[in-house]
Amino acid sequence: MTSPTLDPLRCVVVVPVKPPAFGKSRLAADRHLDDGARRELAEAFALDTVQAATSTPGVEAVLVVTDDFRLAATMRTFGAEVMPDGATEDLNATLVQGAAEVVRRWPGAVPVALCADLPGLRPVELAMVLREVVDGLGTADAVFVRDHDGSGTTLYAAPADRFAPAFGTGSAARHAGAGAVEVGAGAASVRHDVDDLDDLDAALVAGVGPHTTRASAALAR
Numbered sequence: 001m002t003s004p005t006l007d008p009l010r011c012v013v014v015v016p017v018k019p020p021a022f023g024k025s026r027l028a029a030d031r032h033l034d035d036g037a038r039r040e041l042a043e044a045f046a047l048d049t050v051q052a053a054t055s056t057p058g059v060e061a062v063l064v065v066t067d068d069f070r071l072a073a074t075m076r077t078f079g080a081e082v083m084p085d086g087a088t089e090d091l092n093a094t095l096v097q098g099a100a101e102v103v104r105r106w107p108g109a110v111p112v113a114l115c116a117d118l119p120g121l122r123p124v125e126l127a128m129v130l131r132e133v134v135d136g137l138g139t140a141d142a143v144f145v146r147d148h149d150g151s152g153t154t155l156y157a158a159p160a161d162r163f164a165p166a167f168g169t170g171s172a173a174r175h176a177g178a179g180a181v182e183v184g185a186g187a188a189s190v191r192h193d194v195d196d197l198d199d200l201d202a203a204l205v206a207g208v209g210p211h212t213t214r215a216s217a218a219l220a221r
């Protein structure tokens with residue numbers, strides 16, 4: 001008897017973006033970066049992250065969750081879909097709303113939460129991680145990618161009925177403690193979130209997308 005053919009898992013990437021007017025506050029605390037430069041960098045990180053995600057093979061759709069409607073218009077030109085955040089000021093609640101929207105718009109797809117501060121994100125590496133996500137979800141309820149410094153999380157995925165992200169300080173240990181399986185350990189560009197200017201310096205050395213390249217060149221002048 002042949003075994004039934006299972007549909008391969010389909011992935012919809014959900015990217016939460018805090019409006020750049022407020023986001024990435026730790027950048028401004030650093031080396032006296034002024035508020036305009038902080039805002040431009042926060043916007044550039046999100047644009048590069050979303051543009052790379054929309055170019056990634058195996059991504060069925062990218063859903064950006066943000067209340068910044070000017071940024072939303074640019075994200076749509078990359079082929080991303082956008083929904084409002086509803087100003088929850090709670091990243092995990094925002095992502096749960098995003099996952100519910102994935103169920104409505106792309107029934108059967110797995111929501112994959114991806115942070116928007118990955119300016120060096122490479123489509124080839126995200127594609128590799130998504131293959132690990134699909135494999136991991138064959139046996140585990142949830143999977144996550146640990147950030148480059150080891151304590152945080154840059155990606156979390158689970159089927160919508162089990163989707164329970166625990167982002168925030170120390171989230172990698174929380175995700176692992178809840179039984180999520182770590183994936184993507186070798187995917188440097190998926191792990192390299194930028195929280196401060198030291199992170200940005202390291203990302204610039206490794207290579208970033210065009211928006212962050214422009215914004216950081218303006219910073220150097």
Ligand SMILES: Nc1nc2c(ncn2[C@@H]2O[C@H](COP(=O)(O)OP(=O)(O)OP(=O)(O)O)[C@@H](O)[C@H]2O)c(=O)[nH]1
Pocket residue numbers: 016017018019022023024025026027065066067085088089090091094114115116117195
């Ligand atoms: N839509 C939405 N996105 C959020 C919210 N909080 C955080 N994010 C996004 O979640 C990701 C990770 O957030 P953090 O690294 O904490 O970024 P941040 O809050 O902008 O940075 P800091 O102000 O320095 O803490 C980034 O993509 C943020 O834009 C929120 O309340 N709503």
Ligand SMILES: C[C@H](OP(=O)(O)O)C(=O)O
Pocket residue numbers: 147151152153154166167168169170171172193195
């Ligand atoms: C969202 C959070 O990012 P951090 O603020 O720790 O960089 C996390 O890693 O869960």
